[in-house]
Amino acid sequence: MKPLLTANHLSVQFGGLKAVNNVSFEVWPNEVFSLIGPNGAGKTTIFNLISGLYRPSAGFVTFEGEKISHLAPYEIARLGIARTFQNIELFEHATVLQNLLVGRHCHRHTGWWQDLLFTPRVRQTELQFRRTVEEVIEFLELQHYRDSMVAGLPYGVRKVVELGRALAMRPKLLLLDEPSSGLNVEETEDMGFWIEDIKHDLGITVIMVEHDMGLVSRVSDRVFALNQGEELALGTASEVQSHPAVIEAYLGGTEDDGPPPSPRPAGGGDGGPPPGGGSEHV
């Protein structure tokens, strides 16, 4: 089996700051791969490198065996990589339905002159788009909000709409940037179910940045821990959680080598990571 996505010695530098430093990993088809690490570890930067918003200063990303690091963000999206954002980036002055329909944009094959005349072909694709979008609406139980303006929706619903917009693309790979941030316990639970369903029922590979270790250990197949742009540990959720380097990054080094405490309380809540112990350390 070939990996769906690989990061090969990926580095990016902003001025003197090495945000990501020589990071390599492979993501296999149909797995949930989580990136964890304290704030500023470079998790979102890796997402931006994958989706083409940043260019790596060294190394490259491959998707289905092809190098994609030189492509523009819209070209990468067309390959089948969808993403959500840490601070929701929806189209605020449009309805939920319209937002989800934008997700189908990659699959259009009409030009603007056809749109101007609204030719039968445009009508046909619009109806197809609508059917796909309605499947997503049903999947995420958004029926109630279909025609509401995003600007008037509560935070939790927006989060789901953003997930829906990414799913409407019918991507091969889904990048979720902190899917549970700002959600309450119940909503986080739902998010966990959806991510499992996305993997099992829709067969979409998921890479996820997440702070809530409860959610991470529930849905992830493998976890990749980062600190200050560098790899700390890779393995199953429990392996990574008990890895000494990870504990040190989160809690700071301990003078006495007592039994390592559990690095994060498992379970819901919308807690961020512990105050950046890692960055103060070293």
Place this chain on the structure above:
Amino acid sequence: MRFLFKTDYRQDLRLFKHGGQVFWYGALLLALAAAPWLLPDYWVSQLIFVCIYAIAGIGLMVLVGFTGQVSLGHAAFLAMGAYTEAYLQSHGWPFVLSLAFSALVAGATGIIVGLPALRVKGMYLAIATLAFGFIVEEGVARAESLTGGNAGKMLGSLEVFGLPIDSDQRFYYLVLFFLVLVVLGVMNLLRSPTGRAFVAIRDSEISAQSMGINLARYKTTAFALSAAIAGIAGALYAHKIRFLSPDQFTFLQSIELLMILVIGGVGSIYGAIFGAAFWIVVQQLIVLAKDWLPPAIGQQTGLQPTVFGLILVAFVLFEPMGLYGRWLKIRTFFQLFPFYRKGLFRRQKSYMKSERLK
């Protein structure tokens, strides 16, 4: 209140959502068609200007209201359309062809002006388009062999498919036809992927491109379409005025167009039409009021700009959604009567947007 029971996705693709809309827009169209018989010639002439400004306004709306790009040089596109039309007509091109070509020339210019939009945003784009406006204004004045320069250019009488358009009545129908055409075209655009891509770019460029929207291509398309529509308005304007000179297409004209949008309500086709109508009507009211006001005020040179300035300030302060927003509120008031409450249209504070990716 009307509740629509939807049973088919096709219902959402319709231009008219229900019978009531068909009825009222039909009535409106009938009233507009009957207007030349009911109104005195002078007001028919003003109605023509409303239509022309509405077309230009819709053109600018595509760019400003839907795609979120600024243009302070839209008068230049009007000028491109107007002068191309004048030039082609003097060379004996039939109207339909010359009008299409005028739109094409203006649209092509729009692509060129759109190029800086791929790199700069906001204020800098405004300055780039402003500069373009001045270049065209100056170019028109200098290119005397094509445009007649500052001495101006006369247009011959208009014929469409052999029918002489020699009265304001006939010209009114022609202009109304093009207004309806442009409105339908833009409505089509808005219910299709292109229009959604425009709106996506307006609301969040970062996620638009992550959804597979090619920013460069769609921004260029928006500029081209916007300019082409302005070009049509310019060509019609040329036939209405029948005399073109560079001082008709100044920076002030561009600002006027933007003001029309703000007064009408940014972000909807209605806004452009309401704004245009308001603009022309208030202009006429000021002319009428001049005779009634004491000469110290009535004969002041800056009366009209001052009044419009005040109106604009009032709109920004009290009705940022423009006339269309006010209309929506009034309509909702009657639909919900007696349950309308004051804060119904107030937007809740928007959540933080990503700062990192700007």
